[in-house]
Amino acid sequence: xxTSSETVCPPGTVITGKWQKNQxxxxxxxxxxxxxxxxxxxxxxxxxxxxxxxxxxxxxxxxEVNILRALNRQLPSxxxxxxxxxxSVSGEAAFYVMRYVEGVQLHQFIRxxxxxxxxxxxxxxxxxxxSLHSLGYIFGDLKPENVMVSPYGSVELIDYGGVxxxxxxxxxxxxxYDRGYWNAGSRTGDEAYDLFSFAVMCxxxxxEESLRGASAQLPQIRSVQDLEAVLRKSSQxxxxxxxxxxxxxxxxxxxxEALNAWKKGVYARAVPRKRNKTPxxxxxxxxxxxxxxxxxxxxxxxx
Amino acid sequence: MKQILxxxxxxxxxxxxxxxxxxxALQEGITVNVIGVLxxxxxxxxxxxxxxxIAKAGGGLHQIVGTSQLARTMQxxxxxxxxxxxxxxxxKEIRQILGGGSLxxxxxxxxxxxxxxxxxxxxTSPLQVALVIDASASMKPKLAAVEEAIRxxxxxxxxxxxxSRLSVYHFPGRGHGEDLVKDVDWTENxxxxxxxxxxxxxxxxxxxxxxxxxxxxxxxxxxxxxxxxWRELPGQEEGMLGDYVV
Numbered sequence: 303x304x305t306s307s308e309t310v311c312p313p314g315t316v317i318t319g320k321w322q323k324n325q326x327x328x329x330x331x332x333x334x335x336x337x338x339x340x341x342x343x344x345x346x347x348x349x350x351x352x353x354x355x356x357x358x359x360x361x362x363x364x365x366e367v368n369i370l371r372a373l374n375r376q377l378p379s380x381x382x383x384x385x386x387x388x389x390s391v392s393g394e395a396a397f398y399v400m401r402y403v404e405g406v407q408l409h410q411f412i413r414x415x416x417x418x419x420x421x422x423x424x425x426x427x428x429x430x431x432x433s434l435h436s437l438g439y440i441f442g443d444l445k446p447e448n449v450m451v452s453p454y455g456s457v458e459l460i461d462y463g464g465v466x467x468x469x470x471x472x473x474x475x476x477x478x479y480d481r482g483y484w485n486a487g488s489r490t491g492d493e494a495y496d497l498f499s500f501a502v503m504c505x506x507x508x509x510e511e512s513l514r515g516a517s518a519q520l521p522q523i524r525s526v527q528d529l530e531a532v533l534r535k536s537s538q539x540x541x542x543x544x545x546x547x548x549x550x551x552x553x554x555x556x557x558x559e560a561l562n563a564w565k566k567g568v569y570a571r572a573v574p575r576k577r578n579k580t581p582x583x584x585x586x587x588x589x590x591x592x593x594x595x596x597x598x599x600x601x602x603x604x605x
Numbered sequence: 606m607k608q609i610l611x612x613x614x615x616x617x618x619x620x621x622x623x624x625x626x627x628x629x630a631l632q633e634g635i636t637v638n639v640i641g642v643l644x645x646x647x648x649x650x651x652x653x654x655x656x657x658x659i660a661k662a663g664g665g666l667h668q669i670v671g672t673s674q675l676a677r678t679m680q681x682x683x684x685x686x687x688x689x690x691x692x693x694x695x696x697k698e699i700r701q702i703l704g705g706g707s708l709x710x711x712x713x714x715x716x717x718x719x720x721x722x723x724x725x726x727x728x729t730s731p732l733q734v735a736l737v738i739d740a741s742a743s744m745k746p747k748l749a750a751v752e753e754a755i756r757x758x759x760x761x762x763x764x765x766x767x768x769s770r771l772s773v774y775h776f777p778g779r780g781h782g783e784d785l786v787k788d789v790d791w792t793e794n795x796x797x798x799x800x801x802x803x804x805x806x807x808x809x810x811x812x813x814x815x816x817x818x819x820x821x822x823x824x825x826x827x828x829x830x831x832x833x834x835w836r837e838l839p840g841q842e843e844g845m846l847g848d849y850v851v
Contacts, residue, residue: 364720471764489764521753
């Protein structure tokens with residue numbers, strides 16, 4: 303019933319679709335997810351490269367394909383290419399092909415380019431989430447590993463295995479980013495669930511040590527207050543603290559509102575505040591220079 | 606859907622075989638999953654074999670993990686088993702309609718529809734999970750983690766659209782020959798429950814088989830519970846009470 307294939311396809315392996323008969327040649331393994339392995343492939347006779355995911359379980363993969371197809375119908379840029387089966391060494395396995403997103407994972411990007419990029423990348427990510435929400439889906443398993451960032455900060459969500467409809471249970475989640483883990487609410491998918499994960503992710507990217515400290519609490523007393531305490535204490539988090547606190551507490555009505563609030567924050571930070579007060583040292587030295595000038599003038603006139 | 610989730614760290618050493626008990630459970634339509642919890646040392650070849658055999662006989666899954674992965678494993682196993690149970694039922698229907706054939710033999714569009722149905726049913730069908738915890742001496746240091754994992758599982762179950770109920774048992778019991786103790790009766794919410802495991806007396810005996818058989822019995826009583834709730838209907842109840850008051 304379920305065919306599982308956890309064997310690795312070495313570079314050069316030809317994957318031939320059983321139904322559509324398209325042929326893909328494996329270039330290398332890109333990564334392993336919760337329910338499948340993703341390879342970089344190219345299509346025989348075409349220059350374009352794609353990402354191809356071989357599922358460990360036919361049913362789970364199909365569930366993901368269903369969501370990708372539904373998204374494809376509604377989104378202008380097509381992410382999903384096709385789904386098919388192929389005969390591998392260990393039996394029949396299902397796979398699907400998607401657009402290859404070049405870039406690095408979010409945490410690697412921030413580490414390499416600096417924390418000041420978070421404002422922009424976060425904005426683009428919130429835009430993605432908000433458009434996904436408006437189509438009637440919750441992403442679920444939001445974490446830095448599932449966000450790819452291109453060199454100039456445009457983002458793409460990968461791994462749609464955790465996507466569910468609002469009001470349904472979240473299919474896949476990861477401890478740190480899970481609202482239930484922090485005793486901060488249910489595991490029922492809603493827009494606030496994704497925003498909560500987003501907020502934890504920001505804390506991690508800006509001040510991972512503090513987050514680690516907060517999560518080391520005993521599970522039964524671990525709570526969202528621990529995260530709020532981190533927000534208050536950490537200086538790196540200060541510029542975002544107000545927004546993050548609101549997201550952690552489920553204070554945004556929806557992701558559109560959260561996006562707008564983030565936008566305001568980003569541009570407020572980007573444009574430096576006007577200095578309405580002259581620094582004291584400048585006032586003092588100005589004063590002193592006038593005294594000197596007066597003294598010099600006095601001495602000059604006296605001679 | 607009915608499941609038993611057995612959490613243990615070693616071999617049974619008393620009473621009928623747990624593998625046989627698990628086979629009984631499957632016969633009753635209860636899937637048995639087994640998690641071996643292990644922080645230091647090894648479970649031993651024999652223990653591992655038993656864990657695998659129990660799960661196989663009970664139509665379920667098995668895994669050996671450390672306490673840190675316990676919560677995640679329990680959640681994943683329960684979910685997978687729900688999907689599997691639904692899939693098996695749906696597959697049966699498909700075979701009847703199409704005359705043979707499994708999921709990969711279905712053309713993509715048909716498969717998409719089938720999986721949609723499986724997803725929907727997995728989320729909405731009522732579910733019962735009986736947690737059976739080995740509380741023999743060697744498990745003692747792990748019980749706090751087990752309790753935490755149970756609460757975490759409840760949280761996941763509560764998020765489902767269908768009703769989900771959970772009950773907790775541990776074995777062995779206090780007295781001689783007491784194989785199983787019920788800690789928490791069927792519930793949809795653990796929030797009010799403090800300290801899942803009452804006073805435990807740690808003993809060396811591990812009557813896994815007898816404990817499983819008792820839980821199967823409890824599931825059967827679960828059908829009796831319907832009678833109880835029927836008895837508790839307003840009006841009926843008064844009449845019943847009247848009988849006893851005299």
